Amino acid sequence: MNIALIGYGKMGHMIEEIALQRGHSVVLKINIDNTEDFTAEKMAAADVAIEFTAPESAFANVRRCLDFGVPVVSGSTGWNQHLPEAKDYCLQKGGAFLHASNFSIGVNIFFQVNKLLARLMASQPGYEVALKEVHHTQKLDSPSGTAVTLAEQVLQQIDRKKAWVNRPAENDQELAILSERIDPAPGTHHVKYSSEVDDIEIIHTAHSRKGFALGAVLAAEFLAGKKGVFTMDDVLHL
Incomplete structure (x- = not known):
């Protein structure tokens, strides 16, 4: 499979390493220094693109692909x-698009556990x-995309929470996401339910970026040759 990397920072380098290990070729690498190479002619050599850039450029990059x-x-x-x-743009173009806030296999399983736990806790108002x-x-972003996904899953299940905030909650309707930035820390996510008598907490801790990179390559392998909009649930059959 021929891969174009849109964004060639730390994640791009790790994705390249994993892709090569899995027998693929990286035919184009786009970063801030060679945006003029992001053309239809050069992209024609790619079976699939993997895009890891900044929030302000991601949408334009996806549209271009x-x-x-x-x-x-x-x-x-x-x-x-x-x-x-x-x-919607993908469907209009008859293309293929897959976005994930986190490509780690473990995190996507963690998402499923989070949804189940939230559903069980929806009828337990004694837990915050x-x-x-x-x-x-x-x-680059705070809160992380993974934390936002976890929060939105909780909000879908627990009606007493109306919106997430990136600070301590000021009332019972707010769902707090507390963000810390510490080096080195590839990523740790906690979801904690607390009551007067006990706590229930689920935690995912990444040890390196390798899990994210592997998941992105697995997603690319899945998406190549397909049409439509997909998620990691499709890739992992969750």
Whole structure:
């Protein structure tokens, strides 16, 4: 499989390493220094693109891949407000698009556990729920996209919570996400339910970026040759 990397920072380098180990070729690497190479002619050599850039550029990059007829896997976070538009654009173009706030296999299983726990706790008003995420200081968005996904899953199940906030909660309707930036920290996410008598907490801790990179390559392998909008649930059959 021929892969175009849109974004060639730390994640891009790790994705390249994993892709090569799995027998794929990286035919194009786009970063801030060679944006002029992000053309239809050069993208034509790619079976799929993997996009890891900044929140302000992700949507335009995804659209460009779709314009060029190249399936695109996007791991950029912090641009959720444009995701519905990106999905609609993909369908209009007859293309293929997969976005995930986190490509780690473990995190996607963690998402399923989070949804189940939230559903069980929805009828237990004696428990207060809060989230915490810890990442390295180079993390571009706060809260993390993974934390936002976890929070939105909780909000879908627990009616007494109306919105998440990136600070301590000031009333019972707010769901707090507390963000910490510490080096080195690839990523840790906590979801904690607390009552007067006990606590229930689920935690996912990443040891390196390798799990994220592997998941992105697995997503690219899944997406190549397909049409439509997909998620990691499709890739992992969750």
